[in-house]
Each structure stands twice: as structure tokens, then as C-alpha cells.
Amino acid sequence: MDLTLTQLRVFVAVAEAGSLRAAARRLGIAQSGVTQQLRKLETSAGGPLFERGHRGARLTSIGERLRIRADVILGECVRTENEMRQLRGELTGQVSLGVAAEAMMRLFPALLASFRERCPRIDVHLTSATSRVLTAWVRDGSLDFALALVSNEADIHDLDATTLFESPVTVIARRGHPLGHARTLRALKDCEWVSTRPRHSGDVVNRLSVLFEDAGLEPPRIAATTEAVFDTLHCVANSDYLALEPVRLAAHPFFRDHVEIVPIKEQALSTRVYLLRRAGVPLTPVAQELASMAVSFARMLPATRVTGVSAVMDETPRQ
Structure with a gap:
């Protein structure tokens, strides 16, 4: 596979812009030049990289895989250029x-x-x-x-x-939650939970499940999972859902007036x-x-x- 950085840069520009014409304008070259570089790259890749239609150019499965590699390669090129300048004192x-x-x-x-x-x-x-x-x-x-x-x-x-x-963690509830003063996890067994992590996974995501398991309880009832802790805390602050999150988050000025720590005796594993x-x-x-x-x-x-x-x-x- 005889790839060049120019071909990869043109390919990424088309993927980002959504069309050959827009990519040519972004790169400051003729559209024929973009077409030529893409053809060479598709020959090396062994198949089409884009599906062209009235909505523009969309990546094929081969193109999607190449996009991942191209981003890494071009990112390393930028890093290398930065490093050389920095080593020169710039x-x-x-x-x-x-x-x-x-x-x-x-x-x-x-x-x-x-x-x-x-x-x-x-x-x-x-x-x-x-x-x-x-x-x-x-x-x-x-x-x-x-x-x-x-x-x-x-x-x-x-x-x-x-x-x-x-990073110690704790159970967090909205202020005024009916079980906000619970002292044992068993008192919370019927509550629903929001988590920033998938329900089933092999690392830190399982702390809530492990906490329930160690207490001899059935698995927690997960209402939803999110991709951001701020989303989790927003849900908790505006509902009766609970969460298991870092202690420091409950004390932060953004949240401390809206959420509080539920003082159960059981403690989840610190990370x-x-x-x-x-x-x-x-x-x-x-x-x-x-x-x-x-x-x-x-x-x-x-x-x-x-x-x-x-x-x-x-x-x-x-x-």
C-alpha cells in the first residue's frame, strides 16, 4: 500500500467537508487535484473510500477504517512538527x-x-x-x-x-430526598440509579454492583447510564434517582446546594x-x-x- 501524506490530507479534507468541491476550496487546490489524489489512494486501498450521492460524499466501510488510521498518522505528523519547533526553542x-x-x-x-x-x-x-x-x-x-x-x-x-x-466515592441524592438520611444500603435497595458507566464492564464501572453484592442485595436498578458525570448529577439533582460518584463532586460549588451525601455505612471501593x-x-x-x-x-x-x-x-x- 503506497500511501502519501498528501493523499491522506486530501482524503481527510473530503471526509470533513462532505464533498470534493468543498475539500478543494478548503485545501486551496483544483477539484481535479482532489479527484486525482483520491483515485490514487483508492487504488492503494483496493476499493472505493466514498459513496457519492446527491447529499455529498459519505465514507464506505473501507473509508471509515482508513479515516481512523489517517487521523492518527496526521496527528503524529503535527506532533512531530511541533516537537521539532519546540526543541529549537520555539x-x-x-x-x-x-x-x-x-x-x-x-x-x-x-x-x-x-x-x-x-x-x-x-x-x-x-x-x-x-x-x-x-x-x-x-x-x-x-x-x-x-x-x-x-x-x-x-x-x-x-x-x-x-x-x-x-478518589473515594459515595452515594449522592438530591437535597430533600426522602431517603437522604438512610444509614444502610439495604434502605436504598428499591431506589433507581443513574450511572456514568455501563451496567456491565470489567473495570471501575462495576463499583455500584459490587457494593450491592457485598451487602448481600439484589443488583441495583439502573434507570439510565450517561457519558458524562455532569449529566448524572443533573439527573440526580432533579429527581429521586441516586448515583455513586466521587465525594468531591458533591462538595463542589456547582452541586453542593442541590445534592447531598447519603450517609450509609457501606463504602464502595476507592479508585x-x-x-x-x-x-x-x-x-x-x-x-x-x-x-x-x-x-x-x-x-x-x-x-x-x-x-x-x-x-x-x-x-x-x-x-
Whole structure:
């Protein structure tokens, strides 16, 4: 397969623009040039990459697979160009990172402000998603690194993982919930739950099910799953649904007037927030700077712990 970067750039431009004419305008070349590059690429790929119709150009199954690879390849090219400039002392370019909800609330705003003081010409592109998704995007090179929750059972042997902080979780309900003062999980057995994670999975997603199982109860009744913790907390704050989420989220100014911790005696397994990056692949100088700062900032965070029926925020910075 004799591919060129020019062919891949033209291919991605057509995929993004939805037509050859729009891609040609975006690239500043003649439409015939776009057609020529696509034909060469389709010959190498062994089949058509687009289905052309009155609604424009849509990717075929081969095209969809190539799009994934092309994004990775072109992303690495951009990273390499940035790295070469940065090694020459030109602090320009972009850092792409993923941040899970708790890391966003506890760490990122101050971290970004400090980084911008040091590197004002660097564009920081932030992606928020579940930790499961962020981990996948680190693996495929879409992100330079991520600040994500990782359970003890998760398989991250192919990644470099640096511990940032512990993340204890607790049951969260809306303020005024009829069972808001329950002291045992059994009292909540008939409630419905909203989760940011799939019902059946092998990592951190199963903490709620494990909590019920350890208490000798039937599996929890899941009303819905979401892809964002903010969606989960919004549902909880406006209904009688419950959620099992990080303690710090319930104490955040965005939510503390609307949700509260249900003081049950049972505690779910704590997890950790890690800085995840691809093993064996060096970060660009500015990405490494931001990653190192994230580790340093995390070491100064106050600890959070759950003591049976309440959450305690230890405001003594770690040394």
C-alpha cells in the first residue's frame, strides 16, 4: 500500500467537508487535484473510500477504517512538527489532553492558568469524557495524555501511569430526598440509579454492583447510564434517582446546594486518578511540561476521605 501524506490530507479534507468541491476550496487546490489524489489512494486501498450521492460524499466501510488510521498518522505528523519547533526553542504548537470530571474540578483550572503563564503561545485542547473513553484515546494517539480514573482491575499494562490522587466515592441524592438520611444500603435497595458507566464492564464501572453484592442485595436498578458525570448529577439533582460518584463532586460549588451525601455505612471501593500516557512514546516538550506540572499540582491537593457517614475534606496539603 503506497500511501502519501498528501493523499491522506486530501482524503481527510473530503471526509470533513462532505464533498470534493468543498475539500478543494478548503485545501486551496483544483477539484481535479482532489479527484486525482483520491483515485490514487483508492487504488492503494483496493476499493472505493466514498459513496457519492446527491447529499455529498459519505465514507464506505473501507473509508471509515482508513479515516481512523489517517487521523492518527496526521496527528503524529503535527506532533512531530511541533516537537521539532519546540526543541529549537520555539514554544508554539498544541497540547491535547483528556480530563475526567473530578480532575477537571480539583486540578485543571489552576493548572491551566499556571501553564499559560509559562507557555502563552501554546494552544491547549481539552477533551472531557468518561475515563474509559479517555484511556482509549490515549492508546490510539488522539490525546497526548489524560487525567483519568483507573480501577485496580483495569488493564493499563501498555500505558505509563502516574498516580495523582485517591478518589473515594459515595452515594449522592438530591437535597430533600426522602431517603437522604438512610444509614444502610439495604434502605436504598428499591431506589433507581443513574450511572456514568455501563451496567456491565470489567473495570471501575462495576463499583455500584459490587457494593450491592457485598451487602448481600439484589443488583441495583439502573434507570439510565450517561457519558458524562455532569449529566448524572443533573439527573440526580432533579429527581429521586441516586448515583455513586466521587465525594468531591458533591462538595463542589456547582452541586453542593442541590445534592447531598447519603450517609450509609457501606463504602464502595476507592479508585485513583492517574496521569496516563503511551508507554515508550515521548511527549513533546510542552506536553511534558504540562504533564509534569499536573503531577506537581496533584501532590499539593488536600486529601479527601469518607468516614462512615460523612465526607471529610482534609485541607492540609500533602508534602
